[in-house]
């Protein structure tokens with residue numbers, strides 16, 4: 798009879814893998830605002846997100862924001878509450894949210910601004926280097942959403 802409690806067929810998590818919460822939403826920029834406002838949002842994100850352990854990407858094109866935020870659940874939910882009340886955009890729609898143990902999809906991006914033209918290429922690049930099933934599925938979901946919006 799085997800008594801070993803080690804299960805070799807289970808994925809061995811690296812230190813970077815922990816329960817990650819992610820949210821994807823889209824919204825409309827408030828009329829009258831412009832690229833200076835987007836730059837200010839990105840500057841704030843670069844200042845705050847590393848402190849919160851949040852990474853992700855922000856796409857802006859045709860007055861529409863599309864943002865993927867990943868990090869610890871409480872921090873992501875607190876940030877989403879702030880973003881929801883930000884009057885620089887409106888008609889915010891949460892497209893999906895999920896919590897799972899996996900690597901970060903964008904580990905080095907405090908909040909990268911990606912142009913709408915480049916978003917598919919960025920997601921496909923990430924898909925090519927993603928190792929884990931959860932990340933691959935999340936990226937495929939994002940690509941499908943980008944194609945629909």
Ligand SMILES: Cc1cc2nc3c(=O)[nH]c(=O)nc-3n(C[C@H](O)[C@H](O)[C@H](O)COP(=O)(O)O)c2cc1C
Pocket residue numbers: 838841842845846855862864876879880881883885886908
């Ligand atoms: C589309 C959009 C995306 C935003 N993304 C972030 C973000 O990733 N991180 C962040 O800290 N603030 C983000 N903000 C800004 C927040 O709504 C909020 O203004 C900011 O976090 C407040 O920071 P402060 O009180 O230090 O100025 C975003 C705002 C908008 C309109």
